[in-house]
Amino acid sequence: MSSPTASLLRLEGVSKRYGVTLALNDVYFDLRAGEVHALMGENGAGKSTLMKIxxxxxxxxxxxxxxxxxxxxxxSPRDARAHGIAIIHQELNTVPAMTVAENLSLGAEPRTKLGTLDRRRVLREAREKLARIGATIDPRRPLGSLSIGMQQMVEIARAVSENARILVLDEPTAALSRAEAQALYALIGQMRAAGVAMVYISHRMEEVWQLADRVTVFRDGAYVGTGTMSELAPSDVVRMMVGRPVADLYHHEPRRPGAPVLDVESLSGDGIGPVSFRVHAGEVVCMAGLIGSGRTEVARLLFGADRRLSGEVRIAGRPSHPADPHAAIRDGFGFVPEDRKAQGLFLDHSVEANIAISTLRRFATAGVVRAGRxxxxxxxxMRRLRLRLNALPLPVRALSGGNQQKAALARWLLRDSAVLILDEPTRGVDIGAxxxxxxxxxxxxxxGKAVLVxxxxxxxxxxxxxxxxxxxxxxxxxxxRSADTNEEEVMLHATGAALQTTPAMEGANP
Incomplete structure (x- = not known):
């Protein structure tokens, strides 16, 4: 392993301009063998441009x-591989329809003497590559049948098999369960011990403090600073990222909830329920729990995306029995799903179309939409959410993750939904957004809206x-009550480890 202070990778004065936009402005970055170096910054800070370079x-x-x-x-990517650099993208660069083994040999398929694909060797080498990172995955399975976490392990196995010495991990845990994230952390520890240098891009402070040795912050395409984790506090990094102190990220004035707006009684679906709860006007209620606990499934039942088996739902006293999301929207629901790209947005349509799509009838006369209105x-x-107005005609896929989420939110703000359900509203979003x-x-x-998060x-x-x-x-x-609890108490109940067994609640009405 190299000396702890020797730079395996170093960037000096790197700049990149796209037209009038200066994406990187004279930035500096250095990476040492056997370290995890976090790269942090808001969306648009220059992290993605550096990764592409x-x-x-x-x-x-x-x-x-x-x-x-x-x-x-x-x-070119070939140059990057020749210098031992591999990138694990947030959106994986794999072929789901092919097997794990075929993905691991893609671009370097072994051949028999007759020039045909050597399938036995493909399978044997795949097992060796997976074993190298301790992954117990059947290489014969279609890659698309695996969880996102397991697919990510396959891509890392491929990078390691190509003798990558520099690994860039872009938001690697954004779509992982807790167990998958822990498995990834263990693998990162193994690679660090083997001398692999890792650039770790993440918005999750607790994750960065758990894994990283050093952190570098970019802001508006410029280098702000580098420090060791022992020298910095999370508040220091936030201040570097946003250019101002953030005293209390979650501060809000005490709320005085009004009458019940959403009233759910004995709701059940496939593997869910019965669940009962209320959300009042002017109140934010959060569903907490581990992945797989049923939180998203409850949201989908309310929104008519999954079939309700039993139970009653009322919005402002009116029964709601939506057969599909269209009926739920008519009843007064708005829903920003966890996977905004696959379920919440029309990526190839404009920002304008994505925001207006659920409210077009309001602007129609005799069935013709008055486009100006x-x-x-x-x-x-867009002004309310601080979205750039010149983004109006752009396809929504061209926006950053944070701005895509704002566009998804804007749709329901325009609709003026009585009940807004937000599933993981800040996942993959920078600290400022x-x-x-x-x-x-x-x-x-x-x-006075009822908000379920x-x-x-x-x-x-x-x-x-x-x-x-x-x-x-x-x-x-x-x-x-949020004001009277802490993370430890929530986890005790979420995992079932509370000292006193708490029976499942028939109702959660205050």
Whole structure:
């Protein structure tokens, strides 16, 4: 292993411009063998551009890249691989329809003497590659049949098999369960011990403090600073990222809930329930619990996306029995799903179309949409959410993750839904955009809306809500007042490890 202070990778004065936008401005970064170096910054800070330069997908305009102290050129992915650099993207670069083994040999398929594909060797080498990282995955399985966490392990196995010395991990736990994340952490520890240098891009502070040796912060395409984890506190990094101190990320004024808006009684579905709870006007209620506890399934039942087996739901006293999401929207529900790209947005349609789509009838006369009126209303919501107005005609896929989430939120703000369900509303969103989303949620509550949030981020769940409904095994097992609880108490109930067994609640009505 190299000396602990020797730079395996070093970038000096690297800049990249896209038209009038300066994506990277004279940035510095260095990476040592056997370390995990976190790269942090808000969306648009330059992290993705740096990653593309290292991957060979785009070329820098100026500056130097040094590997082992020698200046190198990285003009293509092949150049990156030749210098031992591998990128594990948040959206995996794999072929789901092919087997695990075929994915592991893709681009370097072994051949028989006759020139045909050597399938036995493909399978044998796949097992060896998986064993190298301790992954017990059947290489004959179609990759798409595996969980996201297991697919990620396959991509890491491929990178390690190519003798990657520098591994860039982009939001690697964003879609992983707790168990999968823990398995990834263990693998990162193994690679660190083997001298692999890792650039770790994440918005999750607790994860960064658990894994990283050092952190570098970019802001607005510029280098802000580097420090060791022992030198910095999370508040220091947040201040570096946003350019100002953040005293209390979750601060909101005490709320005074009004009458019940959402009243759920004995709701059940496939493997879910019965669950009973209320959300009042001017209140934020958060469903907490581990992945698989049934939180998202409850949201889907309410929104008509899954079939309800029994139970009663009322919105402002009116029964709601939606057969599909269209009927749920008509009843007064708005829903931002966990997977905004697959379920919440039309990625190839414009920002304007995505925001207006659920409210077009309001702007129609004799069945013809008055485009000017609709556009003005959309622009009002974009201003409210601090979305760039010149993004109006862009396909929504062109926006950053945080701005895509704002577009998804804007749709329901325009619709003026009585009940808003937000499933993991800040997943994959930077610290600045998180704060803006929290302000929107607080504003909705202040305007008398009933807001139901699902969050796996316990500080967030406690910090933004008035009450917590803790789920386990498809049922609500505990109701907690957010102001009177902490992460440990929530986890005790979420895992079933509470000292006194708490029977599943038939109702969680205050």
């Amino acid at each position: 290292l991957a060979g997908n785009v070329e820098r305009d100026s500056g130097r890249i040094l590997v082992d102290g020698q200046e190198v050129e990285i003009r 609709a556009r003005d209303a959309v622009l009002d919501q 998180k704060r803006e989303i929290y302000e929107v949620i607080d504003g909705l509550a202040s305007a 699902i969050s796996s981020d316990l500080p967030e769940a406690i910090g933004i809500s008035d009450r917590l409904l803790v789920m386990r095994g498809g049922r609500i097992v505990k109701e907690l």
